[in-house]
Amino acid sequence: MTARGLVAGWEQPATPPLDLALRTGEIVGLTGPNGVGKSTLLAAFAGRARVFAGQLEKRPNLQIALRTQDVPPVAGLPLSGRDLLALTGAGPVGLPAWLADRLDERLDRLSGGQRHYLTLWAVLQAPAELVLLDEPTNNLDAAGVRHLTAHLHERAGEGAGIIVVSHDAAFVAAACDRVVVLESADER
């Protein structure tokens, strides 16, 4: 996927121009201050937000998986972790032990961190060539962040290109091959 001078938004332009080329097997981090448009750019990569200027080229029939910051609404529903993985086509192999043992439990009876990691895993492991993750370390403890960091490298090694939006500088430094820092109009 290649972006040249890409400016995206919903009703109006909301991001600084971005130049980015993502190769197969590469992990790129997008960072920057709150409100600079990181999530909007991710939505534009997924074809959800509008492109106002520049170019966005994607391989034809590129299979994309997107994990936004929205938490799947599972409260009160009899949905287990195994149900969730089956929905996106994700497999359980590689899950940390503290989650693998709880796959048959209801999602709304897991802790917030466990539920977050499982709902993230369902997208991360879904069949896809481009994986887009928005703030994946939210609600994760140190063990979760360590496992995610290691697993992102495995996923990229399997042939997926990954773009991660995060404000967690330590995570981005450890997980990403390359980091793109977005600057707000005031900083430019």
Place this chain on the structure above:
Amino acid sequence: MNAELFLAPFLTGLGLAILLPLLGCYLRLRDEWLAALAYSHVAAAGALLALVGGLPPALGGIAAAGLAGAGKRLFARRLSGGASYALLLLGGWAVAVLLAANQPMAERLGHALFDGQLYFAGDAALWQVALGVPLALLLLRAMSRHLLLAHTYPDFFRIRGLRSWPTQTGFDLLAALVLALATMSLGVMGAFALVFVPTWLAFRRAARWRAGLLGALGIGVLAYVVAFGLALWLDQPFGPVLAGLLVLVGLLVA
């Protein structure tokens, strides 16, 4: 007691007691359980309008609910937050009560629709259920994965290029038609009770989606069979007996 006399009503209700709890699971998934009441009231109003106009009531009920289900999306932006179901419920109730108050023919049918007089169901109702229930079950099964995915990961669903109309308008239409069919035999509240209570109880305990479906199905069918016998034995209208039984079970089990 002539068992043959009650065979058609029993089988008609049994088919609906299998389908309605399963439909209720998907309505509850989408947080749209109020739709059951709304479509039932619209179906009742449509049936009474058809009767007054000299048309078959069942046709009027199914057509009115079908139009409401298919047309709801046209007003989705203006009627967010479940307002569409509240307005459909109120509109259907107003039309039905006014027709019943001003037309003697409509008054009798109106009582039957709101009381739930399953024992008057004849061969025509049984045929509608015999054809409609298996078809609706097949459609629900086909839609199930997309309904779940669209609820849990709406963005993932969209970017995968999955068509949204079968899961949005298609499901609305299916729910409306099923509830219209059920209202004609079980009555407004009987149909609502079978949509709401079994699902509510099953979802509290089930650990997996499939277990939730099976639990709702089991509770719905069991409650229906007991209520059918109880209403016959006590010589009472079916709808209130079914609703009362489900409320009692709900309070004891919940």
